[in-house]
Amino acid sequence: DVKVTQSSRYLVKRTGEKVFLECVQDMDHENMFWYRQDPGLGLRLIYFSYDVKMKEKGDIPEGYSVSREKKERFSLILESASTNQTSMYLCASEQRTFSTDTQYFGPGTRLTVL
């Protein structure tokens, strides 16, 4: 079974704080993703990574950065948290083969920025 874990289920931070969200997967997948999910807007891709030390911007990268120092770990960083970054953050790990490409999600981190 694929296991994707996220460092916190709930997090409350203040405006201007630096926030780290961590994601770890145990299936040796090369591809990892960070999404945010908001009511009515669905899942929106923030950043993704196809390999260690590689990162690619998704659809809404502004205000975020990422770090992938090890294959199993993909961190999302909010450099200076703002109230509009209050959201559910979901990490996913992807198994991509010749015929399949399946994403497995972590449990999510509900972040509130006050």
Add this chain to the structure above:
Amino acid sequence: QKEVEQNSGPLSVPEGAIASLNCTYSDRGSQSFFWYRQYSGKSPELIMFIYSNGDKEDGRFTAQLNKASQYVSLLIRDSQPSDSATYLCAVFSTDKLIFGTGTRLQVFP
């Protein structure tokens, strides 16, 4: 035009009925299609994927794909209250997985 469109619902069906969830997509070159189920407060969970035109069945779930019409659907037979959740359609397009906003399904006893 949104890349992946779903009716937000809620879709309400009685227990034991067939629930039909629909999704359209804009990228004609898409090859892979997925259905995720998301319970309230939880993360999405993959329940079906389909690559070929036609039907794919897995237990009470059937995914249907029509590439000519750019349409994918999910049928849930013998719906149960435990099927009440939001169902997300996802399409693999331009090397990314694009999600719809989801359809909320309510199965009432």
